[in-house]
Amino acid sequence: MSSAAAAIAVALLVGAAVVAVAWPFLSPDRGRPEDRLSEADRTRIDLLERRDAAYAALRDLEQDHRTGKVTGEDYTAEREELRREAAAVLRMLDDLDSKHDTAHREA
Amino acid sequence: MIARPRLVIALAVASLLAVFLVYTAVAGSSTLLVSVAQLHDGKDGAKTRTVQLTGMAVSCQGGPCGEAQAPFTFTLRDEGSNLTVPVRYTGGGVPDAFKENRRVIVTGKLEGGTFVAERDSLVTKCPSKYSSGGSGS
Amino acid sequence: MATVGSASLLVAFALAVYATLAAPFAGLRRDRRLTASAANAVIASFAATLVAAAALLIALARHDFSIGIVADTTSRSLPTGYVLSAFWASQPGSLLLWLTVLGGASTVVMLTNRHRNRELMPWVTAVLGGIMVFFSAMAAFVSPPFASTAGGTPANGFGLDPSLQNPYMVAHPPTLYMGYVSLAVPFAFAMAALVTGRTDARWLVAVRRWTLFSWTCLGVGMLLGAHWAYVEIGWGGYWAWDPVENAALMPWLAATAFLHSVMVQEKKGMLKVWNMVLVSIAFSLSLLGTFLTRSGVVNSIHAFVQSDVGIYLLGFIAVVIVLATALIIWRLPLLRSEHRLESIVSREATFLFNNLLLLALAFTILWGVLFPVLSEAVRDVRSTVSTPYYNFFLVAFGLPLLLLIGVGPLIAWRRASLGSLAKTFRWPAMSALAAAALLALLGLGSSPAGLAAISLCVFVTITIGLEFARGTAARRAISGGSWPGALVALIGRNRRRYGGYIVHLAIVLLVLGVTASGAYSTVREATLSPGDSMGVDGYTLTFLGFGKETGPNSTTTLARLDVSKGGSHVTTLSPGRRFYPVEGRVTNEVAIRTSVTGTDLYTILQAISADGRSVQIKTLVNPMVGLIWLAGAVFLLGALITIWPDPREARQIARRYAAALAREA
Numbered sequence: 001m002s003s004a005a006a007a008i009a010v011a012l013l014v015g016a017a018v019v020a021v022a023w024p025f026l027s028p029d030r031g032r033p034e035d036r037l038s039e040a041d042r043t044r045i046d047l048l049e050r051r052d053a054a055y056a057a058l059r060d061l062e063q064d065h066r067t068g069k070v071t072g073e074d075y076t077a078e079r080e081e082l083r084r085e086a087a088a089v090l091r092m093l094d095d096l097d098s099k100h101d102t103a104h105r106e107a
Numbered sequence: 108m109i110a111r112p113r114l115v116i117a118l119a120v121a122s123l124l125a126v127f128l129v130y131t132a133v134a135g136s137s138t139l140l141v142s143v144a145q146l147h148d149g150k151d152g153a154k155t156r157t158v159q160l161t162g163m164a165v166s167c168q169g170g171p172c173g174e175a176q177a178p179f180t181f182t183l184r185d186e187g188s189n190l191t192v193p194v195r196y197t198g199g200g201v202p203d204a205f206k207e208n209r210r211v212i213v214t215g216k217l218e219g220g221t222f223v224a225e226r227d228s229l230v231t232k233c234p235s236k237y238s239s240g241g242s243g244s
Numbered sequence: 245m246a247t248v249g250s251a252s253l254l255v256a257f258a259l260a261v262y263a264t265l266a267a268p269f270a271g272l273r274r275d276r277r278l279t280a281s282a283a284n285a286v287i288a289s290f291a292a293t294l295v296a297a298a299a300l301l302i303a304l305a306r307h308d309f310s311i312g313i314v315a316d317t318t319s320r321s322l323p324t325g326y327v328l329s330a331f332w333a334s335q336p337g338s339l340l341l342w343l344t345v346l347g348g349a350s351t352v353v354m355l356t357n358r359h360r361n362r363e364l365m366p367w368v369t370a371v372l373g374g375i376m377v378f379f380s381a382m383a384a385f386v387s388p389p390f391a392s393t394a395g396g397t398p399a400n401g402f403g404l405d406p407s408l409q410n411p412y413m414v415a416h417p418p419t420l421y422m423g424y425v426s427l428a429v430p431f432a433f434a435m436a437a438l439v440t441g442r443t444d445a446r447w448l449v450a451v452r453r454w455t456l457f458s459w460t461c462l463g464v465g466m467l468l469g470a471h472w473a474y475v476e477i478g479w480g481g482y483w484a485w486d487p488v489e490n491a492a493l494m495p496w497l498a499a500t501a502f503l504h505s506v507m508v509q510e511k512k513g514m515l516k517v518w519n520m521v522l523v524s525i526a527f528s529l530s531l532l533g534t535f536l537t538r539s540g541v542v543n544s545i546h547a548f549v550q551s552d553v554g555i556y557l558l559g560f561i562a563v564v565i566v567l568a569t570a571l572i573i574w575r576l577p578l579l580r581s582e583h584r585l586e587s588i589v590s591r592e593a594t595f596l597f598n599n600l601l602l603l604a605l606a607f608t609i610l611w612g613v614l615f616p617v618l619s620e621a622v623r624d625v626r627s628t629v630s631t632p633y634y635n636f637f638l639v640a641f642g643l644p645l646l647l648l649i650g651v652g653p654l655i656a657w658r659r660a661s662l663g664s665l666a667k668t669f670r671w672p673a674m675s676a677l678a679a680a681a682l683l684a685l686l687g688l689g690s691s692p693a694g695l696a697a698i699s700l701c702v703f704v705t706i707t708i709g710l711e712f713a714r715g716t717a718a719r720r721a722i723s724g725g726s727w728p729g730a731l732v733a734l735i736g737r738n739r740r741r742y743g744g745y746i747v748h749l750a751i752v753l754l755v756l757g758v759t760a761s762g763a764y765s766t767v768r769e770a771t772l773s774p775g776d777s778m779g780v781d782g783y784t785l786t787f788l789g790f791g792k793e794t795g796p797n798s799t800t801t802l803a804r805l806d807v808s809k810g811g812s813h814v815t816t817l818s819p820g821r822r823f824y825p826v827e828g829r830v831t832n833e834v835a836i837r838t839s840v841t842g843t844d845l846y847t848i849l850q851a852i853s854a855d856g857r858s859v860q861i862k863t864l865v866n867p868m869v870g871l872i873w874l875a876g877a878v879f880l881l882g883a884l885i886t887i888w889p890d891p892r893e894a895r896q897i898a899r900r901y902a903a904a905l906a907r908e909a
Contacts, residue, residue: 003247010251013295017259020288024280048900057511063738066721067714070656071664078658112585112593119597123604126640136633140616140626151625159628173829176851176860198769200479200850200862203407203831227479 040100047093054086138214143185143192146217154217160194160224161212162186164205164231173206183211183222192222199227206231246311246390249299252292253388256343257380259289263373271366271439282369283354289376290347297344300337300389304328310397311390313337319403321797321826326404329414333404336389338417339553342534343379345418345425349454350376353429361450367436375428378560387553406798406824406831412472416465420492423462424530427495429454430502431527431568434520438571443516443578448506453887455503455523460883462496467876478834480767480846480864482872485634487613491533494606494613498526501602508595511657513582515592517572518599520579524568529606531561536613587659594652598645605641609634635762639693643700646755649748650704653711653741672710676703694763701752701759708745708752715742735885743886750879757842757871766865769850773858781865783845784808787858791818798824800833803849803859807837819849819861842870 061078064070070078139151139158146153146160162183167175175181177198184191194213205211210232215224263285270278300311304327309315317330317337332341350372357365383389407413430451437447469489470482483489502522508515535557572579585592611618612629619627654668680699688695712731715738720730735742770778772787779785784807791802802820806813817835824831837845844866851860 006247006251009248009295010255013252013255013292017255017285017288017292020284021259021262021281023284024277044903045900048903052896052900063715063718064656066718067711069654069664069668072661074656074659074661074664078656112588115588115593116585116596116600119600123600123641127604127608127637130633130636130640134632134636137615137619137627137629140628145625171828173827174823200832200848203477203829204405206829 040096044093044096047089047096051086051089051093054082054089058082058086140212142187143183143190144188146192146222147190157214157216157225159212159214160192160222161210162192164209164211165191165207167207171207172209175201175205177201177226180221183213186210192217193220194222194224196224196229197226199225199229202229202231204231205229245299245303245306245308246392249296249303249390250384250388252296252299253380253384253390256289256292256296256347257377257384259285259292260373260376260380263289264370264377267366267370267373271370276362279366279369280358282366282373283358286347286354286369286373286376287351289380290344290351293340293344293347293380296383296389297331297340300331300340301328303390304330307401309399309401310392312393313389313391315393315398315401317401317404319401319826322401322404323409323796325414326409330404332417332421333408334389335553336383336387336391338421339379339383339387340389341418341421342425343376343383345421346372346376346379346428349422349426349429353432353454357450361433361446363440363442364433364436364447364450367439368432371432371435372428375432378556382553382556386556403827406822406827406829407476410472410476412468412476416468416472419461419468420465423458423460423465423492424495424533426454426458426461427499427523427527427530430458430523434523435568435571438520438575441575441578443520443575445506445510445513448510448519452506455499455506456883456887459496459499459503460880460887462492462499463879463883464876466492466496467873467879471873471876474869475834475836478832478848480834480848480862480866482869485612485631488533488537490609490613491536494609495526495529495533497602497606497609498522498529501599502526504595505599508592512592514585515596515599516579516581517576518596520568520572522599522603524565524572525603525606528561528565528568529610531557531564532610535561589655589660589662589665591652591655591657591660594648594655598648598652601641601645601648605637605645608637608641639697642755643693643696646697646700646704649751650700650707653745653748654707668710669707672703672706675706676700688764691763694759697755697759697763701756704748704752708749711745712742739885739888739890743882743884743888746882746885747879748882750875750882753871753875753878757868757873757875760868760871761844761866764867767862768864769860769862771853771858771860776858778861778863780845780863782809783814783863783865785817785847785861785863787861788816791820793820795822797826798822801849801852803852803861805835805847805861807845817845817847819847821849821852838870842868842874844869 058079061070061075061082065075139153139156141150141153141158141160143160143162146158160183162185164172165182165184166172167181168179169175172181177196177200180193180195182191183194194215196213212230212232213222213224214228215222217223263282266278266285267282269275270282303311303314304318305324307314307318307320307327313334313336314330317333318327322330330337332338353368353372357368361368433447433451437443466489469492473484474482502519505515505518505522509519535554585596587593612633616626616628619625650672651669655665676699679702680695683689683695683698688698712734715734716727716731719734719737720727723730723733725733766781768778768780770776772778774787774789777784777786786806786808788804788806791804793800793802800820800822802818805817805819807815807817815837817837819835820833822831822833823829832848832850835847839845844864846864846866848862849859850862853859
C-alpha cells in the first residue's frame, strides 16, 4: 500500500473517530421515549421488577413442592414469607399509584 | 440445626487448610529445578539427587537433533555460561519440538559425568523465535 | 500495511484514553451526552483495532515478510488457513487478538446498554476503557505487531511449527481468549456497582449471560487444547498440569464459583461480599494467566520469550487487585446481607461450601504454578511440584465437589428437614453404594479414588435423572400432553435450572472419562520386528511391516500394526514418524482407535532401530477417554440452553415499560 493511500486511510479513520466522539454533543437531543421517564416512573418499573421476581420465586417454590423437595411445614412457612414479600411490593405499588393519581388530579 | 453455621464454616475452612499443609509437609513431592551451572556447583545436593535440569540442547550424538530417537545422548548447555553436560536420554518419546538450540527440561540424576535422564521425561520448551505449541493464552 | 496498522493502534489507544478519562466525569456529573461520547469512543477504539487486525490479516495473506511476525510464523508453502491463523501464533499477534476480543466485547456491552443500567454504565465504560488503554498501549508501544523483521526482509518466512498446523490449534486460542477477555465485563459491572453504591442484584442480572459465555468459552477452549495435546503432541495423555493449562483452569474454577454464588444473592440477598471477591479473583486470575505465558517466569512448554510485556502485565494486575480491594472495603457496609445463614443443611450453605472448595482448588493450583518462583525467593533454589501434587488436590477437593453437585439442587433453601432429605436421597445413595460394591467386585478397587469418583457419578446422575423425571411428571400433571412434550416444555420454561442440570451431566461425563482413563489405563512398550506381537489389555498388536506416506510438505514412515482381540481382527493402526524437510523436523503421528464405549487404543511409534528393521511401539489403553470429548458437546448444549434468551422474559420487560410510557402519554 502506498504511503499516500495509507495516509488517506488513517486520516479517514481519525475523522470517523472524531465524529463518533463528538456526535452526542452535536446531534439534537432526540432521545428515546425511555429517556423521558420521570423518577416516579422509574421507581414504578423497579417495583414491577421486584413484583415479578417475587411471583417467580413463588412459582419456583410451587415447582419444588410438586416435585417433593419442600414439604409440609417448610413449604407453608416459605410460602407465607414469599407471599408477605410480594404483598409488601404490591402495597408500595399501590401507594405510588395513588400518589400519582392525587398529583394528577391536583394538576 | 446441628451446629451453629458459623462454626461449621470455620471448621470447613480450617480443614481445607489442614489438608493442604499436611500434604505439602508430608508428601514433599517437590523436585529441585537446576540449571547446568547449578548442577556443576552441586547446589543444594543437586549432584546426588534426582533433579529437573534445564538448559539448551546444542548437539545430538548420531545426527540432527530433530530426528533423534531414544535412547541417545545429547549435549546440554547452560544458558548463562558456556558450561555443558552430556545427557543420556534412556528411553521413551522424544517431543516433536526437540531440535538444536531449543530449551529443554529433563528429569534425572548425575551419574559419573553424565546426566542420566529418566524415560519420557524430556520436555522441550517452545522456541522464542517461533510460534509456540499452545500459543495463545 | 504496517503503517496503517501501527497508526490504527495509536488511534485505538488515544480513543481508549479519552473514554477512560471522560466516563468518570460523565458518571459524577450525570452527563448523558458525555456518557454517550465515552461509549462511542470505546466503539471507535474497537473499530480502529479492527483496522489494525485487518491490516495484519492482509499482510499475512500477502506474505509480507518485511513484518517480523509474518516472517516468523508463516512461509510461502503454508496452507492459507494456517497463514491466517498465524495471526495469534506470535506474542504480538496474540496481544492484538486480546485487544480485538476486548474491543468487541466492550462494543457489545455499549450497544446493548444504551438505555439500560444508566447509573452503572459510565463506570462500566471507565473500567473497560481502562483495560483497553493498557492492552492498546502494549500493542502500540511495547510489543508492536507491525515491527519490521530484524535483519531485513527474507525471501521466505520461517514457517509455522508443524504441531500448530492442526484445526484444533486454530480454534483453541480464540476460544480461550473469548473466555479470558469476557471476564472483564462482569468485573467492570461489579466495580461500577461498588462505585455507585448500587450493590443490589441488579448488576448480577446484567452480567449473567456474560459470565456464562465466558465460562463456556474457557471450558470449551480447555477441552480443545486437551484434545489437541491428545492427538497431536502424542504422549498418550491430554493434560499435563503445565502452567499454561493451569492458567486457564484457575479462572474457570473461580468463574464456576461466581456463577453459582450469584444465585444466592439473587434469591436471598446473601454472599454479596463473596460475589464481589469472586468476580475480582476470576478476572485477576485471567490476567495472571496472560502474564504467566508471556513472562518466562515459570517453566512451561508453552512459554513465550521473556519480554517487557510481562512486567507491565504484573503491574496492571497489581493495580486491578488494589482497586478492587479498596472499592470492596469502602463499600463493605452496603454489602451486608439481608438474611443470615440459618442452617448448614440448606442450599445457601451448599453454595458456600461450593465456593470454598472451588477456591481452595484454584489456590492450590496457583501455589503449584508459582512454587518455583516462591521457593527461589525463600530458599534461593528452585523447586517444582508436578502431577502427583495436582492429582492429590484434584481428588481431595474434587470428590466433595462432586458430592455437592448431586446434593445441592435437591436441598431446599433456608432450611431443609432431614426427613425430606432422607426421602429424596434414598434411591440415589443406595444406587451409588450398590454401584461401588459392584465396581469393587469387578476389580476397580485398585484405585480407591477412582472407585469413589465413579460411585459419586452414579449418585449425581440419578439425582439429576430424578429431577427431570419429577419435573416432567409435575408439568404433565398440570398441562397434560405427552411425556416428551412435557419434558421439552419443562426445559423451555426453566432454562436456567434444567440447562444447568445438563451442564452438571456434562461434568459427570467429564469426571467419568478422566477417572477411567486416569486411574485404570494400561501402558505397554515393546520392540518389534516384522511378525512380532505385543499384548495390551486383551488386544494383540502384530507388526506387519513399514509403510510410507507423502504429503504436501512432508514424508511419513509408518509402522503397520494389525490389531486383534480374542482372535478376531479389529483394525489396522499405523502410527508414524513424519519428516518435514523445510523445517528439518520429525513429528510423532499417533494412531488411535476409539471403541463405541469411548475407550481408546493409542499407539505411538517411538523409534525405528538403526538398521531400519525393527520398531519400538508404545501402546496405551485409555478407558472411556472419549467421554471427555462427549462431555464438551453436552457442556455446550447445556450452556446454550441456559444462555438462550427467554421470549417471555423480554415480553415482561416490555410490559413494565409499556405501562409507564402509557402513563407518560
